[in-house]
Amino acid sequence: EVQLVESGGGLVQPGGSLRLSCAASGFTFSSYWMSWVRQAPGKGLEWVANIKQDGSEKYYVDSVKGRFTISRDNAKNSLYLQMNSLRAEDTAVYYCARGPYQLLVGYYFDYWGQGTLVTVSS
């Protein structure tokens, strides 16, 4: 059974840092792109970042470029999101998701964790 379990969320002051982790199990982690997707309270989903299987390619939404860093440790079956210079608008539930997986000219995220809440407030 595929499982994705996020951790590391919490309350942090504006300008602070936080590192999120996602522990993966039930599949060959090193074979998949992985992503972070967030959801601000009462709002919709927003793709944040993703990373290729070997970590050689990383992509970010414009609003977090230069502040967030996605990484992975395939030996530990773990995905990470280092978040620096946090702002109030970064407050959200952060989901770890497997994918994007490409099928012809479509992409999808097939498994999601339960999310971890990050609150940026003084």
Add this chain to the structure above:
Amino acid sequence: SSELTQDPAVSVALGQTVRITCQGDSLRSYYASWYQQKPGQAPVLVIYGKNNRPSGIPDRFSGSSSGNTASLTITGAQAEDEADYYCNSRDSSGNLNWVFGGGTKLTVL
């Protein structure tokens, strides 16, 4: 970057058919994927590719696409289908980014 537009809310009578739409330029190049999210829960993939359902998703869910519009159809909506639905696509502007629609709140009456 690309944008995907969804109606904020749609309602359907129990047992009837409802279509949820998603519009955006990227949909001319890429199929959308669709996600169901119930309150307090993580999103669940319901449709991907041309019209594919993951294991465990009822066959009353189907997908289609035409031009810049993707659609999720629920044929014979059930009470448990009441949820938020999000479409997603790769950004077609040249960036290797992904974009979600704003979501549609489906109410089953």
